[in-house]
Amino acid sequence: MKRDKGLLIVLSGPSGVGKGTVCGALRKHDTHIRYSVSATTRNPRTGEVDGVNYFFKTKEQFEHMIENNQLLEWAKYVDNYYGTPRTYVEETIASGHDVILEIEVQGALQVKETFPEGVFIFLMPPSLKELRNRIEGRGTETKDLIDSRMTIAKDEIELMDKYDYVVENDEVEAAVERIKAIVTAENCKKERLIDKYKELVEE
Template sequence: MKKDRGLLIVLSGPSGVGKGTVCAALRKHDTDIQYSVSATTRNPREGETDGVNYFFKKKEEFEHMIQNSQLLEWAQYVDNYYGTPREYVEQTLAEGKDVILEIEVQGALQVRESFSEGVFIFLMPPSLKELRSRIEGRGTETKDLIDSRMTVAKEEIDMMNKYDYVVENDEVESAVERIKSIVTAEHCRRERLIEKYKELAEVE
C-alpha cells in the first residue's frame, strides 16, 4: 500500500507569542515530528546554538541562498532575514514524516502558496498587553524595537483569516494539546487518504 506522505505543519504568529516554547514542548510530546531549523541573519540570543535553534547566517550568505532558490520561504522582519531551507523539508515529507515549521507570518503565507496541503496554525497571544510583557521580559530589545514589534504584531493578527486554525497560547501545555489534536485530525482527512484507499478497491 502506498506510504502516507508526511504533514507539513506551519506554526506562526507574532514575535514574542511563544512559538519556540510551544514547538519545543510539542516535540517532547511527539518525538516523530521533525523540526525544520530556519536560517536567519539576526544575532543569536543567550543559550541559542547554531544549527539547533537557527542556522545563523551573514547577510551575504543568506542573499546567496535566495538567489539560488535554496529556501522554501524567506522574509525580512525588523531588519533581519529569516528563511526555511528547502531540501530538508521536501525530502522528509517524501519519507512519510511530519515536519513542523516555526516561522514568521510573512514566510507562512509564502509557504501557503507552494504547499496548499500544509496545516497552517496561527499562535495567538492571550492579549496584546501580555504579548508586550513577554517581549519586554526578554530584556534584549530597546523600547523603539519593542514598539516596532507591537505594530507588526497588530498587522499580523489581522492576517489570521489566512490560516486553517487559531490556537491561543494562554498556557503552553494547553496549546500543545490543541495542536496535537489538530495534527491527529488532519491525518484522518478524507482528502489525504482517498488515493491510498482507492488501491484497496483495486486489489482482488
C-alpha cells in the first residue's frame, strides 16, 4: 500500500564519523530512500562532485538562500556554512518517498523543531581515538583544525539524548544494516499507517 507521506530520516554525528560513507552504502542497498544533497561553502574534497556530494556555494550565494527561506536548516561549522535546500525535501516526502538527510548536529536539531515526526539517528564513532584517526587520515586539515573538530565532537556527543536512535559506525556494512532495520520498523509503526487502514475498513 502506497503511503501518502514518506519518512524524513536525519543522520548526523561528529565530523569524521563517516556519515557520507554510510549514506553512500545505504543508497546502494535501498533505492526507495531518496538522498537529499546539502549545500555548503566549504571547498570540495578530492573526488567530490557538485550536485552529487554537495551543492558547493559561495558565501554570498548561501546567505541569499538564508534570506529567502530556501533552507530547511543551516549552520555555520568551522567557518563554513552547511544547509539543506527546502523544496526537494518537502516535495519528496509529500510524494510518499523516504528522504535521508546527512547533516551536522546543529542542523539536525533545527530540523527536529520543524519536523518532530522525523526519525533522528546519531552516528557514533567506536571511540574518540578512532574518530581522530579518521579525520587525520583525510590529510586535508591542519592540527589546529583537527583539534577544533575534536572539541566540537565531544560537545556533540553530549547531545545524543536528543535523538531517537544511536548507531555505532564500527563497520560500514553493519551500520547500514542497523539503519535499514530502524527505517523498516518506523515504516511499520501504527501511527504512520492507521489512517490508511481506517480507509480500508470504511470502504
